[in-house]
Amino acid sequence: MDQRGFVQLLDPEGDHVDSVTGPDGVTYSVGFTDDEYRGLYQDMVTVRRLDAEGVALQRQGELGLWASLLGQEAAQVGSGRALRPQDMAFPTYREHGVLYCRGIDPIMPFGLFRGVDQGGWDPNEFKFNQYTIVIGAQTLHATGYAMGVTMEGRTGTPDGEAVIAYFGDGASSQGEVNESFVWSGVFNAPIVFFCQNNQYAISAAAERQTRVPLYQRAGGYGFPGVRVDGNDVLASYAVTRAALDHARGGQGPILIEAYTYRMGAHTSSDDPTRYRIASEVEAWKAKDPISRLKAFLVKQRIAGDDFFAQVEDDAKKAALDLRERVLAMPDPQPVELFDNVYPTGSPDLDAQRRRFRDYRASFDD
CATH class of the missing domain: 1.20.5 (Single alpha-helices involved in coiled-coils or other helix-helix interfaces)
Structure with a gap:
């Protein structure tokens, strides 16, 4: 797949550049403190460990289904941390990392996948909508919400409200997504479309869905698109923050294609070995989002062995607590x-x- 338009601040070896100008002419950078860099690493490690617990619980018969985010932590944590408190997010069924960044108890989606409830959190309180199982439907929900934001006059200022809609490369082939592009473009809605291109729509590779990079589709609907290295948490943050500010400022929608990779199965019902080869997975392991941020922290002397060990220990404890609470969930009548x-x-x-x-x-x- 063509990788032109790739915004990257942190490469797989952990080498960092202060800023980069994308093909859209925008200069992207971050200005994090050492504590904030360490916080991003802790977020990603914790989210990955909680996600692994979800896979394990499903395999043990405790969940009906689980959609893993393994490999997509940087895209989700980077974009999730870029959201301002007033911004509204519309997820698919895989945005466990964004959910975590919005301050929602990570047990909430487990109730859904265990069949105990339908999610349980208050979308208005956390500015994070319920998970959407129907592929692509959340983009229309987000578009309508964003149009309402404009009608209520909550855009056009730095403290205005923006909306972000998450979807995958497979959903980009759905009618709902294309309809949401049309309506958002025509009505200049303050929305960021965040496509996590993890290379596979269940079993269909991305090249079976499009002949051009997905971000270039935005031009046909009258708004800009940009591709970011979805395994780079710093670039994911920088591009998403700029896009949200673009939208909240009244400049209309924008499409982000986060170029990443689904390391695991589409869901726990899927067998990815039937449609992709092991060497491809190994090649993407070398681009792992957590490993590259760890390499950066070490090279910049921002963190050492004690920090990394503590993060792993805290994540393990969080996963154990999560498991115990999931198993204690009462079976509904x-x-x-x-x-x-x-x-x-x-x-x-x-x-x-x-x-x-x-x-x-x-x-x-």
Whole structure:
């Protein structure tokens, strides 16, 4: 796949440049303190460890499904930390890293994948919408929300509100995503479309979906696009922050293609060995987002062995706590399916509930 337009601040060896000018003419840089660099590393290690716990729990029969983010930590943590408190995010079902950055208890998606609840967090409180299972549908939800932000006059200033919609390279082939591009472009919506191109839409490689780099599609809808090294947490942050500021300033939508790689399966129901070769996976391991930031921290003498050991220990404890809480989740009763549908109830829903209870009771005899 053509890699023109690749914005990178941190290469796989951990070498760093202060700034880089992208093909869009924008100069990208970060101005982090040492504590902030260390914080990004801790975020990524913790998110990866919690994600691994999700895979393990599913394999042990404790979850019905799990969508791993392995390999995509930099794209998610970088973009998640670039969000300002007032910004609204619309995720897929894989944005566990962004969820973590928004301050949501990481157990929340486990309730969804265990079948205990439908997510559980308040989107308005955390400015992070519920997970969307239907491929690409969240981009339309985000577009409508962003249009509302404009209508309410919450753009055009540095403290305005922006919206970000996450989706994958496979979703870019969906009608909903293309419709959201049309509407956002026409109505100049303050939205950032963040495409994590992890190279595979389940089993279909990216080159089976597009003949041009995905970020170039934005031009056909009348707004800019930029490609960033999605395994570079610094560049992911810088590009996303600039794009969000572009949107909140009233300049309309922008498309980011975070060029990354899904190291694991699409979900726990998938077998990636059937459609990709081991040498490809090994080549991407050399570009690992956590390893390159660790190399940078060591080279710059920002962190040492004690710090790295403490981060690993803290992440392990967080994963153990998560596991214990997941296993302690109570199994919901089938009739609870009808709860929380309408805030004040519904006569029709009450009738359905009674019929369902009668049906269940018929087996007791």
